[in-house]
Amino acid sequence: MSRASGPGPGWLLFSFGMGLVSGSRCPNNCQCQAQEVICTGAQLTEYPSDIPLNTRRLYLNDNSIRFLPAMNLGLLSDLVYLDCQKNLIQEVMDYTFVGVFKLIYLDLSFNNLTLISPYSFSMLSNLVQLNISSNPHLLSLNKYTFANTSSLRYLDLRNTGLQTLDHAAFHNLITLQTLYLSGNPWKCNCSFLDFTIYLIMSPLNHPDEQNATCLEPTELAGWPITKVGNPLRYMCVTHLDHQDYIFLLLIGFCIFSAGTVAAWLTGVCAVLYQNARRRSSEDEAEDELGQSVEASRRIFQSRVESGQDGFPQLI
Numbered sequence: 001m002s003r004a005s006g007p008g009p010g011w012l013l014f015s016f017g018m019g020l021v022s023g024s025r026c027p028n029n030c031q032c033q034a035q036e037v038i039c040t041g042a043q044l045t046e047y048p049s050d051i052p053l054n055t056r057r058l059y060l061n062d063n064s065i066r067f068l069p070a071m072n073l074g075l076l077s078d079l080v081y082l083d084c085q086k087n088l089i090q091e092v093m094d095y096t097f098v099g100v101f102k103l104i105y106l107d108l109s110f111n112n113l114t115l116i117s118p119y120s121f122s123m124l125s126n127l128v129q130l131n132i133s134s135n136p137h138l139l140s141l142n143k144y145t146f147a148n149t150s151s152l153r154y155l156d157l158r159n160t161g162l163q164t165l166d167h168a169a170f171h172n173l174i175t176l177q178t179l180y181l182s183g184n185p186w187k188c189n190c191s192f193l194d195f196t197i198y199l200i201m202s203p204l205n206h207p208d209e210q211n212a213t214c215l216e217p218t219e220l221a222g223w224p225i226t227k228v229g230n231p232l233r234y235m236c237v238t239h240l241d242h243q244d245y246i247f248l249l250l251i252g253f254c255i256f257s258a259g260t261v262a263a264w265l266t267g268v269c270a271v272l273y274q275n276a277r278r279r280s281s282e283d284e285a286e287d288e289l290g291q292s293v294e295a296s297r298r299i300f301q302s303r304v305e306s307g308q309d310g311f312p313q314l315i
Helices: 009-022 190-201 229-238 242-306
Strands: 031-033 036-038 057-059 081-083 105-107 129-131 154-156 178-180 214-216
Touching: 190 229
Parallel strands: 036 057, 057 081, 081 105, 105 129, 129 154, 154 178
Antiparallel strands: 031 036
């Protein structure tokens, strides 16, 4: 059985055992009716442990809950709606939602989120609406954050601390229709270019398009991030700034210097080669002259000895 297909027999057996403890009781200060548990504003400081196992809709909003225990939450295998907005939740771990694979609606807005682990939502293949807005300390999202949420249609990322997004995080969101991005300190630099192109090419609805603007750089401050694709392409791909010109000058100087040195070395080698050939030719000429003189001397000597040197002999 695959990881995303649901809990195994061991998990169900454990859930049944826990059900003997939890039963169908209702948490204190909460209201329970028709598979719905409402703990809104119940002054909870931790996740309530007596939630009926057949709960389908759970409202935990407007409390002071700091942590969602995967063990307890995972017992609610029929849960489809979870509202945790306006709490003090700081982290969402990979295993937090491992048992609630039927979840369709999840609201984590207005918390103190600083970390969402890469595979926090990996079991939520049926998730349709996700709201993690108004978490100002949430500075980044991993590119695998939405890896298995292929049913997601509504995503709210407003008013967080996000400065950039990896466009790869949205590759599997093939059914995404509505995306909120306003109120974030977007840094529209070259690393943001691919995401802006994604926004331009995708048929997404951006209800807050005019308010989702760049904070940096200064020349693009106030620009809607859906409109900065072409300026960024010019700045990052075709435009050359002073650093690029300095780099080109350095490269040109290096090439010129290398060419000059290579030409000088070639000239030196040519001169040395010519000198070597000249010396070789001179040596060969000297050898030939020496051989010729030696041959003449031998001929002359042989004639003298034989009396055929051409001079009359004296009596």
